[in-house]
Amino acid sequence: MNAIQRLLGGELLRHRDFRFLLSGSATSQLGSQVTLVALPLTAVVVLDASAYQVGLLTAAETAAFLLVGLPAGAWVDRMRRLPVLIRADAVRCLALASVPAAAAAHVLTMLQLYLVALVTGVATVFFDVAHQSFLPQLLPRQQLVAGNGALETVRSCAQVAGPGLGGALVQLLGAPLAIVADALGYLASALLLLGIRTREPRPEPAPGRSLRADIAEGVSFVLRHPLLRTIATATAASNFFSAVLVAVQTVFWVRVLGLSPTAIGLLLSASAVGGLAGALCAGPLAKRFGQARLIWLSVALTSPFAVLWPLARGGAGAPVFAAGSAVVLFGAVVYNVAQVSFRQVICPPALLGRMNATMRFLVWGTMPLGALAGGAIAAAAGPRAALWVCAAGFLAVPLPLLLSPLRRLRDLPTTAEATASDKAAQEAGTGEEPSGEAAPVQPAR
Numbered sequence: 001m002n003a004i005q006r007l008l009g010g011e012l013l014r015h016r017d018f019r020f021l022l023s024g025s026a027t028s029q030l031g032s033q034v035t036l037v038a039l040p041l042t043a044v045v046v047l048d049a050s051a052y053q054v055g056l057l058t059a060a061e062t063a064a065f066l067l068v069g070l071p072a073g074a075w076v077d078r079m080r081r082l083p084v085l086i087r088a089d090a091v092r093c094l095a096l097a098s099v100p101a102a103a104a105a106h107v108l109t110m111l112q113l114y115l116v117a118l119v120t121g122v123a124t125v126f127f128d129v130a131h132q133s134f135l136p137q138l139l140p141r142q143q144l145v146a147g148n149g150a151l152e153t154v155r156s157c158a159q160v161a162g163p164g165l166g167g168a169l170v171q172l173l174g175a176p177l178a179i180v181a182d183a184l185g186y187l188a189s190a191l192l193l194l195g196i197r198t199r200e201p202r203p204e205p206a207p208g209r210s211l212r213a214d215i216a217e218g219v220s221f222v223l224r225h226p227l228l229r230t231i232a233t234a235t236a237a238s239n240f241f242s243a244v245l246v247a248v249q250t251v252f253w254v255r256v257l258g259l260s261p262t263a264i265g266l267l268l269s270a271s272a273v274g275g276l277a278g279a280l281c282a283g284p285l286a287k288r289f290g291q292a293r294l295i296w297l298s299v300a301l302t303s304p305f306a307v308l309w310p311l312a313r314g315g316a317g318a319p320v321f322a323a324g325s326a327v328v329l330f331g332a333v334v335y336n337v338a339q340v341s342f343r344q345v346i347c348p349p350a351l352l353g354r355m356n357a358t359m360r361f362l363v364w365g366t367m368p369l370g371a372l373a374g375g376a377i378a379a380a381a382g383p384r385a386a387l388w389v390c391a392a393g394f395l396a397v398p399l400p401l402l403l404s405p406l407r408r409l410r411d412l413p414t415t416a417e418a419t420a421s422d423k424a425a426q427e428a429g430t431g432e433e434p435s436g437e438a439a440p441v442q443p444a445r
Contacts, residue, residue, distance in 0.1 A: 012150055017196045024192035025043040026154045028089065031185020033162020033272075034169060034178055035096065037265050039113070040250040042099065042175040045261075051383060055247040057374015062367035064121035064241065065360055072125050073357020074214035077350065080200045081134035082193065088127035089190035095119040097183040100437055103176030129360060136344055137200050145283060145341045152279035152337055159329075160273030167265015175261070190303050198247045211352045218354025221347070222362070228346075230404040231339050234299065234397055235363040238332070241393035243370030244377070244386060245309065252383035257317045265317045274326030278333030286338055290410030296401035301333025306394035310387035328394065 012018055036348045043049035043057055076084055093118050102108040169178035222228045253259045259267065281307075286294050308324025347355045377386040401407075 001159035012139075012146055018147065018150075018197045019334035020192050020195045021135070021138065022150060022154055024085075024089075024189035024365050025151055026158065027185045027192065028092075028189035029155050029158035029185075030162045031182035031188065033158050033268075034166035034185075035182040037163050037193055037261065037268065038175045038178040038182075039099075039117070039165035039263055041170055041230030041254075041264070042103075042108075042179070043110065043113055044250055044254055046103070046175055047070050047108070047113075051248060051251045051378035052375040053110060054251055055371050055373075055378070057113055057117055058243060058247040058375070059368035061121050062371065063118060065123045065364035066368060068122055068125055069357055069365060070213060070215050070219070071268030071357075073131050073354035073360075074211050075353075076126065076129045076133060076357065077353035079296075080202060081130040081137065081353075082196060082198070084126055084130040084202065085134065086190050086193045088123040088130070089186045089193065091110065091123040092120045092127075093183045093186035093190065095123070096186070097178050101174045103174075108176060125357075125360065129353055129357045132340065132344065132356045134200075136349065136352065138196075138198055138268065143371040144344055145286070145337070148341050148344075149279060149283050151296040152282065152333055153276065156272060156276035156279040156333060157383035159426075163265040163268030165265070167260075167268075168264045170261040170265070214354060216401050218351060218358045221351055221355055222358045222440045225346070226405060228343065228359070230400055230406060231295070231343075232359055232362045233400040235339070236366045237361075237393065237400070238299070238328070238397045240366035240370035240373075241306075241390045241397070243367040244374035244393070245388040247371040247374030248378040248383040248390075249309075251378060252387065253318075253321075254433075256383055257312065258316060258323075263318060268320050268325075271329060274328070274330035275333045278330040279337065281330075282334045285334060291338050291351050292406050292409035292411055295335060295342075296398060296404075296406050297333040298334040298338070299401060300398040302327050303394040303397050305314050306391040307332050310391055312383050344390060366369065 012022075040054055040057065043054055049057070058171060076218070098112070099108065102112055135147055135151075136144065162247055165181070167361060169181060250264070253264050253267070282294075284297075289297060305324045305327035308320050312321040312324075343355065343359065344352070374386050374390070377389055
C-alpha cells in the first residue's frame with residue numbers, strides 16, 4: 001500500500017471519492033487495453049478483414065467526436081456529470097458484450113463491429129467530456145495536476161498490463177471472447193462510480209439560452225484563446241497521424257512482421273512502459289523546466305522516434321517498433337498532463353464541459369479522417385508506406401508549438417492573469433495575449 005501511495009500520491013489516496021474515481025478508471029482502462037488487441041484481431045483473424053476495412057473500424061471508433069462532439073459539451077454542462085459517467089459505462093458494457101455473444105451464435109459480421117465501435121465511441125465522447133469536467137468538482141485547484149498525474153499513471157499502468165493480458169486471452173480464448181474482459185471492466189467502473197458521495201449542484205440553465213448559443217460560447221472561448229488554439233492545432237495533427245498508425249499497425253504486425261496475438265500484446269505492453277514513465281515524470285519535469293516549456297519540449301524531443309515504426313523489419317522488428325512507440329508515448333503523456341491541467345485551470349467552471357467538448361471535437365475529430373487515410377494508403381501502397389506517412393507527420397507535429405508564444409514562456413498564466421490579459425487583448429482589438437514570463441500554475445487533470 002505504501003508503494004502505491006508513493007506512486008499515486010498519498011494525500012490524493014486519502015480522498016475517498018477520488019479513490020473511487022481512480023479505481024473506476026483503472027478497471028475500465030484495463031479492459032479497454034484488452035479490446036485494443038482483441039477488436040482489430042477479431043476483424044483481421046476471425047473475419048479476414050482487409051487493411052481498408054480495419055481503417056473503417058478505427059474510423060468508426062472515433063467518428064463520434066465529429067458527429068456529437070460539440071453538442072455533447074453543451075448537454076454535459078446542463079447536467080450533473082457523475083450520472084453521465086455511469087450511464088456511459090453501462091452503454092459501453094452492453095455494446096461490447098454483444099460481440100462475443102454474436103460470435104458464439106456464429107452471426108458476427110463486420111457491420112456489427114462497425115456499429116459496436118460507433119456506439120462505444122458515442123458513449124466515450126460523453127464519458128470523456130464529463131470526466132474532465134467532473135475532476136475539478138472533486139479536487140481543489142492545487143491538487144489538479146497531481147490528480148491528472150495519478151489518472152495518467154493508472155492509464156499507463158493499464159497500457160503496460162492490458163495488452164499482454166489481451167494477447168494471452170486472445171491466444172487462449174479467441175479474439176471475440178477476450179472482449180468480455182472489457183465489458184466487465186466497464187461494469188466494474190460503473191459500480192465504483194456509484195459509490196462516489198460528492199453530489200454536484202444541478203446546473204441552472206440561463207433563461208432563453210439555446211443549445212446552439214451554448215455550443216457557440218464554448219467554441220468561441222477556445223478559438224479566441226491563442227494558447228488553446230495552438231494546443232488544439234498541434235494535438236489535432238498528432239491525433240490524425242496516430243489514427244493512421246492505429247489503422248494499419250495490426251495489419252502490419254500480423255501480415256508483415258508475422259507476429260502472434262501474444263507477441264502483439266507484449267509489444268503493446270512494452271510500448272506502454274514509455275507512457276507510464278511519462279505519467280510519473282510529468283510533475284517533476286514541469287517543476288524543473290516549466291509547464292509551458294514542457295508542452296513543446298515533450299513533443300519536439302520525442303516525435304522523431306516515430307521513424308522507427310516503418311524501419312521495423314525482420315527478427316528485430318517488434319523491439320524496434322516498441323522502442324519507437326515507447327518514446328513517442330512518453331512525450332504524449334507528459335504533453336497531455338501539462339496541457340489538460342492548463343485547460344482545466346484557465347476555463348470558468350460553467351464552461352468546462354463545452355471547452356472540453358470543443359477541444360475534443362477539434363483534436364479527436366481528425367482521428368476518423370486519419371484512420372480512413374491510413375486504411376486507404378495501406379490498401380494502395382502497403383502498410384509500411386502508411387507508416388512512413390505517419391512518421392513524416394509526427395515530425396511536423398511540433399511546428400505549431402515551436403512557432404507559438406509558448407516558446408517565450410516558462411510557465412503558463414494563472415486563471416486571473418489569463419482572464420486579465422484576454423480582456424486587455426480584446427479591448428485592444430488584437431485577441432492576443434502578451435508574451436513574457438508568467439506566474440506558475442499548479443492544476444491537474
